[in-house]
Amino acid sequence: MIESNFHISVMLKQLVGALQIKENGIYVDATLGRAGHSQLILEKLTTGTLIAFDKDETAIKYSQDKLSKINQQFILVKDDFANLENALRKLNIPKIDGIIYDLGVSSPQLDNSDRGFSFHRDGPLDMRMDQGQSLTAADIVNNYPFEELSKIIYRYGDEKLAKKITRKIIEVRETKPITTTLALVEIIKSVYPAKLARLKHPARKTFQALRIAVNNELGAIEDSLNQASKLINPQGRICVISFHSGEDRIVKKIFADLTKSLLPARLPIKFDDSAPFINISIKKVLNSEVKDNLRSRSAKLRIVEKR
């Protein structure tokens, strides 16, 4: 099977521009992917360093080659960005000047059917970003009890039909295990009202939910952002692109905490600069970008800066 490496970076100039890069600074790309954003950062560095994370081995291998053609001011780390603090400590990097996150999956992960992320292509029910991890989507679909599985589909997929879908999954798996993406798609379709199926692919929300659960996506964002807030130098920025409400809710909540005044309410003070961070902006993707890259349609960029 030929592996696709095609990925259009979302909000490329806005995200990298938001970092306000100094050529000697230390920057982190938490979600390397096919190194679109990383390349642009690296091109701006002379004596600075880029540290880029991805837990997908294929992203690391591809990007190592791509980035080494620009300069050698980078370090790639194959790890979960939830381990940010630990990984930087091992590299003897106590502080950073900025960090970006371009959350979710890359196009190559979706397009390579053997990764099992796509509801359009048949493949194993896998969905692991880190292929060294043991938990797969098939494990969840075939083993989790009703309550847990329906909660995952409801919470992470915002799927109102979660209970109905879970009941059907359990009925089918009692006769034989569900092991492929299209087998799961057929099960979901069989209980989906035709009227709703015409509006959106019936499997979209369930697949999103399983992907989030397999990769512990929401827990990792929370852990990583909290660590990043302690590692950032003054005037350094944390910049995050989220793609769905579950991701955005977490980013919004953490940024609200970071930009909240530390003073007691109703103190007679004119200028309150007690909050550790200030809000810079919230940007939506431009329509012109969505025309060329449908995947970007729900992208939202939030930026905060350390005082």
Ligand SMILES: C[S@@+](CC[C@H](N)C(=O)[O-])C[C@H]1O[C@@H](n2cnc3c(N)ncnc32)[C@H](O)[C@@H]1O
């Ligand atoms: C949307 S893609 C990033 C694309 C990249 N910005 C580019 O321009 O090519 C997200 C990448 O982040 C990785 N990723 C997602 N969550 C991660 C996590 N918790 N730890 C490490 N990597 C993660 C995925 O494996 C994927 O390669």
